Amino acid sequence: MIIRVSLWLLACAFLALLLNQLLLWLSVPGLPEFFAQLSIAIILAAFGLLLTGGLLLGIQLIFASLSDYFSAPQRSLRRLLFILNRQENLKQQFYFKKLKLDLIHEAHRQRILKANERKHLNALANTIAQDLLTIKNQVPRATFLQLQQENNCYRKQQNGAALLQLQQKIAALIPS
Amino acid sequence: MTLLKNLTLQLVRIWHAVKDENLHWQTQTHPQQTQLRQAQLLAEHDLQATLSKKTVQLEHDIALLKTRHDTELGIYKTRCQQDIKDYQHYLAALDQLKTSIQNSYPQLPEAVAFGIHHHAKQLLNRMWECSEFEQKMRHEMQLLTFMSTLHEEARLHLEGKSEGILPERTLDLLQQQ
Numbered sequence: 001m002i003i004r005v006s007l008w009l010l011a012c013a014f015l016a017l018l019l020n021q022l023l024l025w026l027s028v029p030g031l032p033e034f035f036a037q038l039s040i041a042i043i044l045a046a047f048g049l050l051l052t053g054g055l056l057l058g059i060q061l062i063f064a065s066l067s068d069y070f071s072a073p074q075r076s077l078r079r080l081l082f083i084l085n086r087q088e089n090l091k092q093q094f095y096f097k098k099l100k101l102d103l104i105h106e107a108h109r110q111r112i113l114k115a116n117e118r119k120h121l122n123a124l125a126n127t128i129a130q131d132l133l134t135i136k137n138q139v140p141r142a143t144f145l146q147l148q149q150e151n152n153c154y155r156k157q158q159n160g161a162a163l164l165q166l167q168q169k170i171a172a173l174i175p176s
Numbered sequence: 177m178t179l180l181k182n183l184t185l186q187l188v189r190i191w192h193a194v195k196d197e198n199l200h201w202q203t204q205t206h207p208q209q210t211q212l213r214q215a216q217l218l219a220e221h222d223l224q225a226t227l228s229k230k231t232v233q234l235e236h237d238i239a240l241l242k243t244r245h246d247t248e249l250g251i252y253k254t255r256c257q258q259d260i261k262d263y264q265h266y267l268a269a270l271d272q273l274k275t276s277i278q279n280s281y282p283q284l285p286e287a288v289a290f291g292i293h294h295h296a297k298q299l300l301n302r303m304w305e306c307s308e309f310e311q312k313m314r315h316e317m318q319l320l321t322f323m324s325t326l327h328e329e330a331r332l333h334l335e336g337k338s339e340g341i342l343p344e345r346t347l348d349l350l351q352q353q
Contacts, residue, residue, distance in 0.1 A: 073220050076227035083234045090238060094245045098252060105256040109263055113301070116267050120274075120293060127286040160294065167287045 002053035009046035013039040117158065124163050125155040131170050139173060263304065270296050273326060280330035288347075295350050296322055322349055 016039035023032040068074060128151050136144055147170065154162040202209075274293040277284065299322060303315035326346045 071220070073223045073227065076224050076231065080227050080231050080234065083231055083238065087234065087238050087241065090241055090245065094249070097245075097249055101249070101253055101256055105260060108260055109304075112260070112264060112267065113297075116271070116297075120290060124286055124290050160290070164287050164290065167285070171285065171287075 002049060006046040006050045006053075009042050009049070013042035013046065015039075016042060117160075121158050121160055121163065122155065124160070124167070125151055128163060128167050128170060131167065131174065135170065135173055266300055267297075269323075270300065273323060276330050277326065280333050292326065292346060292350065296326075322346070325349060 016035045020032045020035035020039065023035065129148070132144065132147055132151065139147075147166070150166055151163070154166060270293060273296065274289055277292060278289050296319065299315060299319040303312055303319055306312040306315055329345055
């Protein structure tokens, strides 16, 4: 309806402009200017009407959508979706809590294993140190110090394979 | 001037005619419109009731789910703690094994005892970290065979029934794997 009125007004404006051109061609004194201004005013009115109609429609749509958003069914639907989401979160949480428990206990087991490993490697290193003391007088001082240093180094590094090799080396040096 | 006045009056009449037509249509379709509005309201009310019922049911389900999860996690935690205790017992048993070897074979080098203990610990860890049940059982069997062989040899040596200063069968098992 509003669009129809606007288009009619535009048609009238074009008509007024045509009249303006005709009167100019006929060299009539005062009218052309009047028709020109009239046509401009009508065009302004047409577009103004269109814009106002559009704005009013927009505002109406906004109010309608707001009232829909705050209506009871939509509020209930949102609450339901929120609770569904909470259920999904709970399921995910369960999975991750289980994973956390797994990791914690695995870390605990690794700590126990490492402590046990440390205990036995220290025992081995102590035996090696004792063996070294028995051969202290049979080997040069530099060799003795180097072997002692290696023993301490491998004990600090907790390197079992190296300690075993070191003991084999020292066992070879022990006079049978 | 009169032309303009006539034109304006004509336009006003057209506008009123349009409004009259609209009012006539509204009056004619008034019952249907009321029916439509009523149906819409009822449908909305029904939808809201269904949604509220579903919400209540879902909340109840969530409460149940939470309790079930808490229980399951509690059981799982206890099981893990028991597993850790079992692991500690296994390690203590292996330590005891090493001490028994060292007591049975006094001339045994520390390196050999360490090697045997290390191998046993490797078997234990392999068994513990395995995820497939069959493989786990196989590894456990290997570990138990190893430990029993060692115990047997140590006992025989202590009773003086075996010869040699080294646990031969255990070392053979070590060589095999």
